């Protein structure tokens with residue numbers, strides 16, 4: 001697992017390194033700027049070729065694009081970069097990038113969105129260093145929208161554009177920025193070729209992955225998405241939360257993390273982690289254990305015509321390694337279920353008394369309630385299941401059944417429980433927290449899905465897994481992790497009916513095997529995405545459990 005930092009955590013790490021005398025802020029800025037250039041050349045090796053920025057294929061004059069024949073005959077020209085620098089240290093990194101590219105023979109134009117006199121000290125030094133090499137345009141002095149050497153024209157014809165306007169210091173509503181800064185956000189940045197964001201695309205809050213909105217009435221600016229759309233984002237030391245949650249991933253393009261020589265992140269409870277590959281020994285079965293040594297899961301089903309979801313969970317629980325899985329079926333669905341199952345077992349669970357009787361078997365060590373269950377049955381059975389104090393997953397109907405009285409549910413939950421809401425279920429159980437999360441943010445750092453999940457887990461007193469492409473998992477003590485299904489782990493085919501039921505089954509199966517709730521939720525979420533990637537396009541929920549053998553084999557289980 002690697003850390004996903006907030007801006008404040010990054011500042012603490014940076015400040016500690018500076019205070020220890022190991023490094024200066026200026027050295028960090030130099031490494032950051034050079035790291036950006038290195039990442040650019042790794043991403044587009046054609047920009048790094050030996051002729052030091054001279055190429056007839058990529059570079060034309062600053063003017064309009066020449067006709068093909070003209071381009072063919074044209075003399076090689078320097079590659080061209082536009083660097084947009086903001087008023088803080090992100091801008092400072094931009095000046096370093098400008099200098100390094102210029103030293104390699106590039107034609108570089110730098111725009112400063114801010115007042116040079118007010119730049120922070122390290123950024124100011126790099127501004128001065130750049131000033132010895134090239135000029136600086138102040139956007140408010142140039143005629144941005146005409147066709148004569150304007151910023152817009154330059155951006156759209158440059159070989160590379162660097163966004164160093166705002167990084168982790170984005171703190172205020174963009175409506176409060178001076179019109180000169182605003183002009184940078186008023187561009188269709190998605191259409192700019194090779195737009196590289198330094199640290200984070202400007203306008204994206206690095207803690208929440210949200211874009212900060214503006215008060216459109218106050219500014220007269222049209223509503224829109226006020227952030228740069230990067231093709232590549234180069235960040236430093238560790239990825240930030242905003243690279244993996246909310247709309248951040250959609251705006252970052254691709255994220256590369258460059259080492260700038262800072263020490264390892266000290267373990268601290270407030271630091272959130274990206275879930276990585278589980279260790280194979282955790283998932284191996286003991287060579288001597290019998291089936292009961294791997295636990296016995298009970299999955300409660302819905303009535304006639306509603307049993308499919310629980311069957312998906314059961315298949316997931318079995319494949320992930322539970323020794324036995326039993327489906328608890330109401331009488332109306334017994335025939336239906338019997339004709340569908342082979343490996344899972346079945347037992348009749350009619351109502352609260354029926355469940356109490358079944359739970360007298362203490363070998364049933366993990367329970368799953370919710371998938372396809374129906375809210376009425378869930379209201380009756382959830383209290384019995386929770387009173388039995390077994391490891392318990394509550395999903396789907398077992399959550400929605402308590403939307404009128406979430407406090408009544410919270411009073412019964414215990415620390416062996418895992419709640420797995422999707423966005424809609426989260427709103428029903430935690431309406432005030434969801435309202436904060438869904439508010440359009442105007443200030444940074446904005447309230448994030450990580451904040452919301454932590455708050456929900458604390459209130460519920462158990463692990464909460466808040467689903468989505470950015471699944472966030474938290475426990476009541478504040479431990480938190482993100483299962484990011486973005487970038488090379490993008491798994492859009494998981495958005496299919498029943499995939500959440502399989503996830504609930506994976507968690508239940510791992511709980512049956514003795515995993516702690518947080519570890520079960522994290523491991524299951526990671527495996528779930530791996531199964532989707534293993535299968536690829538065309539995936540439906542039934543396919544997910546069937547990929548586990550291949551995923552386990554790759555892990556060396």
Ligand SMILES: NC(=O)C1=CN([C@@H]2O[C@H](COP(=O)(O)OP(=O)(O)OC[C@H]3O[C@@H](n4cnc5c(N)ncnc54)[C@H](OP(=O)(O)O)[C@@H]3O)[C@@H](O)[C@H]2O)[C@@H](O)CC1
Pocket residue numbers: 010011014028029032086087088089090091092093120165166167168169170171172173174175176177178181198199200236260
């Ligand atoms: N930490 C590290 O280890 C390293 C950090 N490095 C780099 O430093 C970056 C962080 O620098 P930073 O803290 O100076 O913040 P940055 O993003 O440049 O912006 C701050 C400026 O913007 C202003 N401002 C904010 N919001 C605004 C708004 N809505 N509208 C208008 N203005 C607004 C804000 O004004 P203020 O709110 O203070 O009045 C201030 O002037 C980081 O992303 C990375 O690139 C690397 O060099 C090396 C290692």
Ligand SMILES: Nc1ncnc2c1ncn2[C@@H]1O[C@H](COP(=O)(O)OP(=O)(O)O)[C@@H](O)[C@H]1O
Pocket residue numbers: 396422467468469471485490491492493494495496497498499500501502503528
């Ligand atoms: N675009 C996506 N990318 C990655 N994972 C996704 C995406 N959309 C949904 N998922 C995952 O798929 C599952 C869907 O669960 P849920 O909404 O409960 O569906 P269902 O109720 O049909 O089973 C969750 O684990 C969620 O994280």
Ligand SMILES: [K+]
Pocket residue numbers: 090163164165166167197198199200201202
């Ligand atoms: K930036």
